[in-house]
Amino acid sequence: MKILVAVKRVVDFNVKVRVKADQSGVDLANVKMSMNPFDEIAIEEAVRLKEAGIATEVVVISAGPTQCQETLRTALAIGADRAILAETDAELQPLAVAKILKAVCEKEQPQLLIMGKQAIDDDSNQTGQMAAALLGWPQATFASKLTVANGEATVIREVDGGLETIALTLPAVVTTDLRLNEPRYATLPNIMKAKKKPLDVQPVAAMGIDVAPRLKTLKVTEPPKRSGGIKVADVAALVAKLKNEAKVI
Amino acid sequence: MTALVIAEHDNQSLKAATLNTVTAALACSSEVDVLVVGNAAEAVAQAAAQITGVRKVILVEADFLADQLSEPVAEQIVVLAAAYEHVLAPSTAHGKNVMPRVAAKLDVAQLTDIIKVVSTDTFERPIYAGSAIATVQTADAKKVITVRTTGFNPAAATGGAGAVEKQAAQAGAGKSRFVSRELTKSDRPELTAAKIIVSGGRGLGSGENFKKVLEPLADKLNAAIGASRAAVDAGFVTNDYQVGQTGKIVAPQLYIAVGISGAIQHLAGMKDSKVIVAINKDPDAPIFEVADYGLVGDLFEAVPELVKAL
Ligand SMILES: Cc1cc2nc3c(=O)[nH]c(=O)nc-3n(C[C@H](O)[C@H](O)[C@H](O)COP(=O)(O)OP(=O)(O)OC[C@H]3O[C@@H](n4cnc5c(N)ncnc54)[C@H](O)[C@@H]3O)c2cc1C
Ligand SMILES: Nc1ncnc2c1ncn2[C@@H]1O[C@H](COP(=O)(O)O)[C@@H](O)[C@H]1O
Numbered sequence: 001m002k003i004l005v006a007v008k009r010v011v012d013f014n015v016k017v018r019v020k021a022d023q024s025g026v027d028l029a030n031v032k033m034s035m036n037p038f039d040e041i042a043i044e045e046a047v048r049l050k051e052a053g054i055a056t057e058v059v060v061i062s063a064g065p066t067q068c069q070e071t072l073r074t075a076l077a078i079g080a081d082r083a084i085l086a087e088t089d090a091e092l093q094p095l096a097v098a099k100i101l102k103a104v105c106e107k108e109q110p111q112l113l114i115m116g117k118q119a120i121d122d123d124s125n126q127t128g129q130m131a132a133a134l135l136g137w138p139q140a141t142f143a144s145k146l147t148v149a150n151g152e153a154t155v156i157r158e159v160d161g162g163l164e165t166i167a168l169t170l171p172a173v174v175t176t177d178l179r180l181n182e183p184r185y186a187t188l189p190n191i192m193k194a195k196k197k198p199l200d201v202q203p204v205a206a207m208g209i210d211v212a213p214r215l216k217t218l219k220v221t222e223p224p225k226r227s228g229g230i231k232v233a234d235v236a237a238l239v240a241k242l243k244n245e246a247k248v249i
Numbered sequence: 250m251t252a253l254v255i256a257e258h259d260n261q262s263l264k265a266a267t268l269n270t271v272t273a274a275l276a277c278s279s280e281v282d283v284l285v286v287g288n289a290a291e292a293v294a295q296a297a298a299q300i301t302g303v304r305k306v307i308l309v310e311a312d313f314l315a316d317q318l319s320e321p322v323a324e325q326i327v328v329l330a331a332a333y334e335h336v337l338a339p340s341t342a343h344g345k346n347v348m349p350r351v352a353a354k355l356d357v358a359q360l361t362d363i364i365k366v367v368s369t370d371t372f373e374r375p376i377y378a379g380s381a382i383a384t385v386q387t388a389d390a391k392k393v394i395t396v397r398t399t400g401f402n403p404a405a406a407t408g409g410a411g412a413v414e415k416q417a418a419q420a421g422a423g424k425s426r427f428v429s430r431e432l433t434k435s436d437r438p439e440l441t442a443a444k445i446i447v448s449g450g451r452g453l454g455s456g457e458n459f460k461k462v463l464e465p466l467a468d469k470l471n472a473a474i475g476a477s478r479a480a481v482d483a484g485f486v487t488n489d490y491q492v493g494q495t496g497k498i499v500a501p502q503l504y505i506a507v508g509i510s511g512a513i514q515h516l517a518g519m520k521d522s523k524v525i526v527a528i529n530k531d532p533d534a535p536i537f538e539v540a541d542y543g544l545v546g547d548l549f550e551a552v553p554e555l556v557k558a559l
Contacts, residue, residue, distance in 0.1 A: 016513065017377045026381050094349070095358055118495060123376055124361045129319070129349035138425035139319055141346050144488065154428065158488045159342040160441075160497070165428040166318065172424070178478065178495060179488060214358035218371065218384045226520065229541035231532075235554040238526065241542050246524045248445070248503040249470065249559065 001148070001170075002057045003046040004110040005080065006101055006128075007039040009064060009071040010121040023219040035071045038116025040078070041176040044183040045146060046114050047079035054148050057081050059108060063100050065089050069199060076194035077186035083197065088204035088211065094122075096211035098130035103207055105135055110171065112153065117142050117175040128175035138168040142177045250334030251280040251304075255326060255347070256297050257339050260287045260315065263296040265442045266339035268403035273396040275302050275404070276366035277335040282307060283411070286325050288315035291413075298411035300404050305411045311418035316430075317343060320423025323350035328419050330355060330391060334369070340395040340498070341441075348395050357389035362498075364400030378494040378517040398441065399500035399521050433489050440490070443473035445503045448492055448519070451479040452508020452529065452548055459485050462549065463507060465556045475499065475519075477509045493518035508548050511536025528552065 011017055012034040017026045049055040060075040062068040063086040072083035086100045105113060113132075118125040132139035140146075140155035144163070147154045153168045158177045168174075186194070204211060232238045242249045252274040257264035267283070274281045283297040283306045294308040309325050326347070330336050336351065338344035340362045352359035364382070365373035371386040372394070440446065447467045453459050459480070467474050475497070476490040492499055494517035504522035509515060511527070511534055519525070520539050527540035528551050537543040544551055 011377070013514070017380045019381045026377060093358060095353060095356075098353055120494070121377060123378065123494070124359075125345050126349035126352070126359050126361060129346065130353035130359075132319075133323065133350040133353035138423060139346075139350070140425070141319075142342060157342075159430075160489060161432040162487060162489050163431045165430070167426045167428055169424040177488075179482065214388050215360070215385045216388065218386055220376070220381050220383050223375065223379055223382050223520075226525075226539050226541075228538075229525070229543060231537070231543040231545060234546075235544065235551055235558055238542055238544050238555065239558045242503070242524070242526070246503075246541065248524050 001055050001112070002059065002108065002110040003049060003055045003112045003114060004105060004108055005039070005042045005046045005058060005060045005075065006113065006115040007043065007060055007062045007071055007075050008036040008116070008119045009033050009062060009068045010036045010119055013037055013120055019220055019222045023221055025217065025220050033067070035074050036116050036119050038118060038176050038178070040183040041178065041180050042114040042116055043075050043078045043080060044181045045176065048181065049148060050079070059084065059110065061086060061101070061104055063088065063092055063097050063204065072199055073194050074186060076197045077191045078184060081197065083199040085199065085201045086204050086207070087201050090211060091213050092211060093213050093215055094124045094126035094130055095214060096209070097127050098134055099209045099211065100204060100207065101131040102134040103209060112148070112170065113173045115173070115175055117177055128173050132173035137172050139173040140166055140168055141175045143174050144177050144179045146174055146180065250278060251282060251332070252278040252335035252337060253329065253333040254281060254283045255336070255338035255344065256283050256285045256293060257341055257343060258285065258287060258290060258293040260290045261292060263293050265403060266341055266398045267297065268300060268406060269398035269401040270337050270339045270396045271300055271302055271404040272401040273363065273366060274335060274337050277369055280304050284309065284326065284329060286314055286322050287317060288312055294413045298413050299407045299409050301408040302404050303409045303411040306413045308413055308415050309418050310415070313422040314418060316427035318423060318425050318427060319346045319350055320425055321421055322347050323354065324419045324421050326351045327354045334390070335392045335394065337394045337396055340397050344395045348393055352393035355391055355393065357391050357393055358387055360385065360387065360392065360394045362397040363394055364397050378513050379520065380513065397498055399498055433487055437467060438471065438473045440473045440475055440497050441499055443501050445470045445472035446475045446499055446501045447472045447505045447507065448475035448477070448509060449480055449485070449507050450477040450509030451483060453480060453485060456485040462552050466505070466552055469556055469559045477515050506536050506540070507552060509536055510534045511539065
C-alpha cells in the first residue's frame with residue numbers, strides 16, 4: 001500500500017508574526033519557516049505504518065515555491081521514500097491545493113492521503129476535506145488514532161463532545177490532530193540519507209489545473225489589543241475587583 | 250438571494266452555536282432558512298423554527314444520516330445549496346468537517362471562521378492563530394462559510410414562527426461507516442456556551458489536581474472547565490477540554506486561567522473573553538499580558554483560598 005502525505009511550508013509556530021504597516025499582509029521577510037506541525041504528525045504516522053509493514057511506500061508532496069524542497073527534505077529525513085514538489089510561485093488557496101492533490105493521487109494511486117487538519121498560517125482547515133470531495137473518497141478529519149486493516153482505515157476522531165470512531169473504505173483521506181503521535185526528530189545520518197532520495201519537481205503550470213485564487217485579501221490588520229490589566233496583591237483583592245469593578249461574579 | 254444555515258444538533262436538541270450562525274446569516278441576507286440533516290430530528294427542526302429571523306426550516310431525515318457523517322451530509326447540502334447564495338455552518342468540529350466538502354463539490358472557495366460580515370461578499374477572519382485579521386472578498390457566486398460563534402451574538406431562540414418543511418434525502422450512504430462515539434459526560438455548562446470558564450494548564454500537575462483544585466472553583470462559579478493543550482497532552486483531562494487555536498474558541502464573561510503560561514496558541518482561543526483572570530507563579534508569564542487581573546502566586550494556595558472567599 002502506498003501512502004501520500006501532503007506537507008506545507010509555513011512560518012514556524014514559535015514566530016510572533018507582525019502585520020505590515022501598509023496592511024498588505026504579514027511580514028515574512030527573514031522569518032523562520034518550518035513544516036506545518038500537523039504535517040510532521042502526518043509523516044510520522046505514514047512512516048510508522050511503513051515500519052509496521054502495512055505501507056510499502058511513503059511519498060510526500062508539497063505545493064509552492066522552490067523553497068518547499070527544504071520542507072520535503074525534512075520529510076524524507078523523517079522517513080518518507082520520495083518527494084514531489086508541485087512548483088509554483090503563485091498564491092495557492094486550499095481549493096487549488098486540493099485540485100493539485102487530486103491530480104497527483106490519480107497518477108500515484110495511493111490508498112491513503114494523510115495530511116494536517118489545519119495549516120497554522122491561513123488556519124483554513126479545508127484542504128483535506130476538499131481533496132476527499134474532489135476524489136470522491138471518504139474522509140476522517142481530526143484523527144487521534146489510525147488503524148489500517150482489511151482494506152479499511154479505522155479512525156478515532158476528536159469531536160466537540162469527545163471522541164468518535166469511524167471506518168473508511170480505502171482509498172481515503174485522513175487529517176491529523178495533535179494527539180495522533182509525537183513526531184521523531186530527524187537524525188543526522190537520516191538527514192544525510194534524505195539528500196540522496198528522489199525529489200521530483202513538477203511545474204503546476206504544466207498540470208492543466210485552474211489554481212487561480214478565489215479569495216482576494218483586501219487588507220490584513222492587527223487584532224484589537226486588550227488594554228493592559230493589573231496585578232492584584234492577593235485573593236481578597238481579586239474577589240473585590242471581580243465583584244465591584246468587573247461585576248462578573 | 251437567501252441564506253441557508255446548517256443546524257448543529259445531535260438529533261435531539263439544537264445546539265446554541267446555531268443561534269450565532271443565524272445572526273451571521275442575517276447579516277448576509279434578510280431571508281434565512283435553516284437545514285436540519287439527521288434522523289428522528291423533528292424536535293430539532295421545531296426548535297429551529299422558533300429562532301427569531303428564521304423563515305423556514307428544511308428537515309432531511311434518513312437512517313444513514315443519523316450519525317451525520319461528512320459524505321452523506323455534504324451531499325444533502327450540495328443539492329439544496331442551488332437555491333441559496335450563502336451557506337453557513339458554525340465553526341464546530343462538524344461544520345469544519347463538512348463545509349469544505351460542500352465547497353469543493355460546488356467548485357467554490359470556503360471561508361473559515363468568519364468573525365464579521367463586511368458585505369455580502371466580504372468577510373473578516375483571523376489568520377496566524379489570531380495574530381492578524383484578514384479582510385477577504387470572494388469572487389465566487391456561492392459563499393460557503395463557517396462562522397466563529399464568538400464573533401456574533403446569538404439570535405433569540407424563540408419568537409420566530411418558521412414553517413418546517415420535510416424533504417426527501419438524497420441517496421448515498423458514502424464509503425464511511427460509523428463505529429462508536431464516546432462523549433464526555435458532565436453536568437457542567439458546555440465549554441463554548443458557558444458564561445464562566447475555569448481553565449487549567451500544566452501547572453496543575455495531574456488529573457487528580459484538576460479534580461481536587463479546579464473542580465471546587467468551577468462548582469462555586471457554576472463554570473465550565475477548560476484546559477491548555479499541555480494539560481490535555483499530559484492526560485490530565487480529555488481532548489474536548491482544549492481551548493486554543495486548534496481546540497475550542499471561547500469568549501465567556503469570565504475566564505480564569507490557572508497554571509497556564511499563555512502561549513499564542515492558547516491565547517488564540519480565549520483572548521476575546523470579557524474579563525480574564527490569570528493565576529500563575531511566574532510573574533513574567535505571557536498570560537499576564539492579556540489578563541485584566543493577574544495574581545502571582547502558587548495556585549495550590551491561591552485557588553482553595555479563592556474558593557473560600559467566594
Ligand atoms: C500546532 C500547534 C497547535 C497548538 N494548539 C494549542 C491549543 O489549541 N491550545 C493550547 O493551549 N495550546 C496549543 N498548543 C501548545 C502551546 O504552544 C503551549 O505548549 C501550551 O499552550 C502550553 O500549555 P501550558 O500553559 O499549560 O503549559 P506551560 O507552558 O508549561 O505553562 C505552565 C504554567 O504553569 C505555571 N505554574 C506551574 N506550577 C504552578 C503553580 N504551582 N502555581 C501557579 N502556576 C504554576 C508555570 O509558571 C507556567 O507558566 C499548540 C502548539 C502547536 C505547535
Ligand atoms: N501548499 C500546500 N502543499 C502541500 N500541502 C498543503 C498545502 N497547503 C495545505 N496543505 C495540506 O493541507 C492541510 C490543511 O491546510 P489548510 O486547509 O490550509 O488549513 C495542511 O496541513 C497540509 O497537509
